[in-house]
């Protein structure tokens with residue numbers, strides 16, 4: 001029966017309606033959506049005005065999205081859903097570097113730069129040498145791995161938020177010894193964009209909008225699972241309360257301040273600078289699609 005439905009019978013009626021979806025995964029997800037959303041409504045018992053406010057919230061979230069603003073990723077991140085998906089999709093994987101959220105500021109096909117490039121483009125800030133290695137599942141260094149990196153500036157803003165040239169963002173390739181290095185500036189902790197619906201939600205929930213300072217990495221190599229992660233700067237005030245729940249202890253590294261040093265290729269650096277070092281280990285490709293897309297993109 002699909003008439004005279006009431007609070008006790010409507011869920012079963014909707015479940016019956018979606019039970020014939022030809023694709024079993026569509027059916028499974030549709031049934032779960034119906035069961036959980038109906039349970040949410042039964043638990044919270046919204047008035048029609050409150051339901052309208054919820055619809056308006058989602059409408060405004062969509063309207064806030066643009067080429068450089070992704071409110072739905074922010075919403076997923078701020079509710080811990082992105083990290084839950086990440087935890088399910090990336091179980092503990094032996095020696096591989098842990099993963100965390102992509103975040104809303106990744107730009108596809110970032111500008112290619114040679115190793116050692118200064119990505120700051122004149123942006124003010126404390127010079128930071130970022131260096132490390134990429135190794136494969138067997139521990140051997142990976143030459144030619146694609147290393148995409150992006151980060152906030154010393155004020156906590158990404159280039160796409162400032163609407164200027166792309167900076168502090170690049171695609172690099174590891175050298176024959178699996179090494180990479182580049183110059184940036186020490187990034188600051190920052191609030192996620194909170195002038196939209198997600199910011200309204202955080203304020204209503206009594207939460208701050210901050211993320212601890214970090215550098216993003218997206219690393220791909222043939223035969224390996226793509227790695228999406230950050231390196232967090234040790235000592236940041238927000239490591240324990242990241243608004244998107246993305247911090248993992250294994251991803252925290254100290255910024256060293258040194259009077260002089262050298263680049264991985266042996267070039268001396270005769271001035272004080274900060275440096276951040278992290279060695280990444282990729283997991284084996286568990287599905288052909290996991291690493292295929294970026295690798296194909298980069299070789300095209």
Ligand SMILES: [Fe+2]
Pocket residue numbers: 103105151152214216
């Ligand atoms: Fe970020």
